Amino acid sequence: MPQIICSPSKYIQGSGEIRRLGEYCLQLGVKGAYAIVDPYIQSIYGQEISGSFDAEQIPLTLREFRGECSLIQVQQITAELDRSRVEVIVGVGGGKTLDTAKAVSYFASLPVLLVPTVASTDAPCSALSVLYSESGEFDRYLQLRRSPDVVVADTAIIAKAPVRLLAAGMGDALSTYYEARACSKSAAVTSAGGTSTLAALALARTCLETLFTDGRQALKDASAGQATAAVEHIVEANIYLSGIGFESGGLAAAHAIHNGLTLLPECRAALHGEKVAFATLVQLMLEGEAEEEISKVADFCRMAGLPVTLAELGLAGVEQERLMMAAEASCAEGSPMMNMPFSVTPKQVLEAFLAADRRGARASGHC
Template sequence: MRQITFAPSKYIQGEGELGRLGAYCAEMEAGEAYAVIDPYILSVYGEAVRDSFAAAGLPLQLREFQGECSFGQVEQIVSELDLDRVGVILGIGGGKTLDTAKAVSHYANLPAMLVPTVASTDAPCSAVAVLYFEDGRFDRYLSLRRSPDTVIADTTLIAKAPARLLAAGMGDALSTYFEARACRKSGAVTEAGGAGSIAALALARACYDTLLADGAAALEDVRKGQASERVAHIVEANIYLSGIGFESGGLAAAHAIHNGLTILEECRHVLHGEKVAFATLAQLMLEQAPEEEIAAVAGFCREAGLPVTLEQLGLANVSAEKLTAAASASCTEEGPMKNMPFHVTPQDVYAAILAADLRGRQAE
C-alpha cells in the first residue's frame, strides 16, 4: 500500500514573527492578502499586522472571524472575495479561525498562510479543516487539496495566551502517537490518503516524548509570560509534530470519542484538546494498554490540568442514555473509529469511557 506524508511548504517558528507577515506574503508574489482574523487578535495586534503589510508595500484586507467554523460561514467569505485582486488567504488566530481560512483557501483555490496565535490544537499544519454546525456540533472533516503553504508560529505571542490553551494543545497532541500507532497496526488509510509513514510515526513519537519531557515546565513558564526554550519545544510539538503526526500517521479512537462527546451540551464549554485528552485515556482502555502507559498518560493529564474524569468534563450527572448516544456517535461508519486494529462497538466505547473515568478517579 502506498504511503503519503503531508507537510506545509514552510514552517517558521520564532519570536516576533508577527511583524514579518507582510514580508513573508510579499515573498509569495501572490498579490493582495485577505486575512481572516480572530476578534481579540484584531483588537490588540491589528495595527501591528497592518504596519507589517504597509512596510512590505502589500495591500491587505482584514475580516473579523465571528461565529462558528461552519460551511455556511466559509461560503459567505468566499462569496465576498474579489478574486481579481486577492492572491493569498491568511488565517490569524485560534484553531477555528485557521480552519475557516483553510477552507476558504480551498474553495477559492488560493494559497494559504496560517498564523496560530495559540498552540491549542494541531490544526495549523494539516490539510484538513474541521467543520461544525452553527450550534457547535461536529459536522465533518473537510479534506483539502494540499497543506497550508506557510505556517508561522510567533512564540512571543503564543506565550502570552492563557496557559489553559497551551495545555489544551498538549491534550490534542497527547493522542497523536497512540492514534498513529493504532493506524500503523491496522494499516488504515490516513487523512493524507495512504498508509501511515515511518516519518509520521517518528514525529508522533517525538511529539509524545516532548510533551512528557517539557510539558509541565512549559506551562509554568507560560503562566509567568515567558517565551522560554521549553515553551518553544511545546509549541513545536503541539503545532508541527502533532500536525504532521496525526495527518500522515492517522486518527483513531481518541478523536472518534471526542467527536461523539461533542453531541453532549454539558461539555460544550470544554476545549477540543481537553476532550481529546480524556478520550486518549479511553482509547488506552479500549486497547487494554499496559498499566505503565495508562499511568503515564493519566499522570501527565493531572500535571497539565487536563480532564481524566467525567466530572472534570462537566458530565458528572449525565445519564447513561446520553453517554450511550455519545458512544454511538463515535462509531459512525465514516469516522476514525474504523481505523482501530480491531472492531469497536458503541458498547465497547461506553465501557471504555466508564473505565477511563474510574481510572481517573482512582488517580486523584
Template sequence: MTQIICSPTKYIQGNGEIRKLGDYCLQLGAKSAFAIIDPYIFSMYKEDISHSFELNNILIVMREFKGECSRNQVDELVLQLGLKDVEVVLGIGGGKTLDTAKAVSFMADLPVVIVPTVASTDAPCSALSVLYTDEGDFDCYLPLKRNPDMVIADIDIIAKAPTRLLVAGMGDALSTFYEARACRQSGAITHAGGTSTIAAFSLARACLDTLLAEGELALQDVKQGITTSAVEHIVEANIYLSGVGFESGGLAAAHAIHNGLTLHEGCRNTLHGEKVAFATIVQLVLEKAPSEEIAQVIDFCKRVGLPVTLKDLGITSSEIDKLMVVAEASCTQESPMWNMPFEVQAVNVLEAILAADERGQ
C-alpha cells in the same frame, strides 16, 4: 500499500513573527494580500501587520472575522476577495478564523498563510476546514486540495493566550502517538490518503516525548509570563508535530470517543483537547495497554490539569444510558474507531469509559 505523508510547505516559529508577515508573503511572490483576522488580534496587532506589508510594498486588505466559519461567511468573503486583485489569503487567529481562511483560499484557488495565535489544537497544519451553520452548529468537513503554503507561529502571542488553551492543545497532541500506533498496527488509511510513513510515525513519537518531558515546565513558564525553550517546544508539538502526526499517522479510538463525548450535555463547556485527553486514556484501556503506560498518561494529565475522570469532563451523573449514547456514537460507520487493529463494539467502549474513570479516580 501506498504510503503518504503531507504537511505545510513551510512551518515557521519564532518571536515577533506577526511583524514579518509581509516578508513571508513576498517570498510567495505576492504583491497583494487578503487577511482574515480574529477581532482581538485585529485590535491589538493591526498596525504591526499592516506595517510589515507597507515595508514590502504589498497591498493588504484586512477583514475582521465575525460570525461563524460557515458556507455563507466563506462565500461572502470569496465575493469580496474577487473584487480585489488578491494573490494570497491570510488567516490570523484561532481555529474558526483559520478554517475560514483555508476554505476561502480553497474556493478562490489561492495560496494561504496560516497564523495561529493559540496552540489549542493541531488543526492549523491540516488540509481540512470544519464548517458550521450560521447558528454555530456543525455542518461538514471540507477537504482541501493541499496543506497551507505557510504556517507561522508567533511564540510571543501564543504564550500570552489563556493557559487553558495551551493545556488543551497538549491534550489534543497527547493522543497523536497512540492513535498513530494503532493505525500502524492495523494498516489504516490516514487523512493523507495512504498508510503511515516512518517520518509521520517518528513525528508522532517525538510529539509524545516532548509533551512528557517539557509539558509541565512549559505550563509553569507561561503562567509566569516567560517564554522559554520548553514553551517553544510545546507549541511546536501542539501545532506541527501533532498536526502532521495526526493527518499522516492516522486517527483511531481517542478521536472517535471524543466525537461521542460531544453529544453528552455534561461536556458542553469542555474544550476539544480536554475531551481527547480523557479519550486517550479510554483508548489505552481498550487496547489493554500495560498498566505502567496508562499510569504515565494519567500522571501527565494530572500534572498539567487535563481531565482523567468523567467528573473532570463535566459529567457528574453516571447515567449509563447517556454514556451508551457516547459509546454508540464513537462506533458509527464513518468513525475512526474502525482504524483500531481489532474490532470494537459500543459495549466495549462503555466498559472502557467506566474503567478509565475508575483508574483516573
C-alpha cells in the same frame, strides 16, 4: 496502497514573527491579501499585522472572525472575496479561525498563510478543516487539496495566551502517537491519502516524548508569559509534530470519541484538546494497555490540568443513555474509529468511558 506524508511548504517559528507576515506573503509572489483575524488578536496586534503588509506595499483586506467554523460562514466569506485584488488568504488566530481560512482558501483556490496565536490544537499544519454546525456540533472533516503554504508561529504571542490553551494543545498532541500507533497496526489510510510512513510515526513518537520532557516546565514558563526553550519545544510539538503526526500518521479512537462528545452540550465548555485528552485515556482502555502506560498518561493529564474523569468534562451524573449516544456517534460509518486494528462497538466505548472515569476518580481521591 502507497505510503504518504505531507506537511506545510514552510513552517516558521520564533518571537516577533507577526511583524514579518507581509514579507512572507511577498515571497509567495502575491499582490493582495485577505486576512481572517480573531477579534481579540486584531485589537492587540492589528497594527503589527497591517504594518507588515504596508511595508511591502501589499493591499490587505481584514475580516474579523466571529461565530463558528461552519460551511455556511466559509461559503459566505468566499462569496465576499474580490478576486481581482485577493491572491492569498491569511488566517490569524485560534484553531477555528485557521480552519476557516483553510476552507476559504480551498473553495477560492488560493494559497493560504496561517498564523496560530495559541498552541491549543494541531490544526495549523494540516490539509484538513474541521467544520461544525452553526450551533457548535461536529459536522464533517473537509479534506483540502494541499497542506498550508506557510505556517508562522509567533512564540512571543503564544506564550502570552491563557495557559489553559497551551495545556489543551498538549491534550490534543497527547493522542497523536497512540492514534498513529493504532493506524500503523491496522495499515489504515490516513488523511494524507495513503498508509503511514516511518517518518510520520517517528514525529508522533517525538511529539509524545517532548510533552513528557518539557510539558511541566513549559506550563510554568507560559504562566509567566515567557517564551523559553521549553515553551518553544511544546509549541513545536503541539502545532508541527502533532499536526504532521496526526495527518500522516492517522486518527483513531481518541478523535472519534471526541467527535461523539461534541453531541453532549454539557461538555461544550471543554476545549477540543481537553476532550481529546480524556478520549485518549478511553482509547487506552479500549486497547487494554498496560497499567504503567495508562498511569503515565493519566499522571500527565493531572499535571497539566486536563480531565481524567467525566465530571471534569462537565458530565457529572450524566445518564448512561447520553454517553451511549456519544459512543454510537464515535462508531458511525466513516468515523476514525474504523482505523483501530480491531472492531469496536458502541457498548465497548461506553464501558471504556466508565472504566476511564472510575480510574480517574480513584486516582484523584474522589471515591
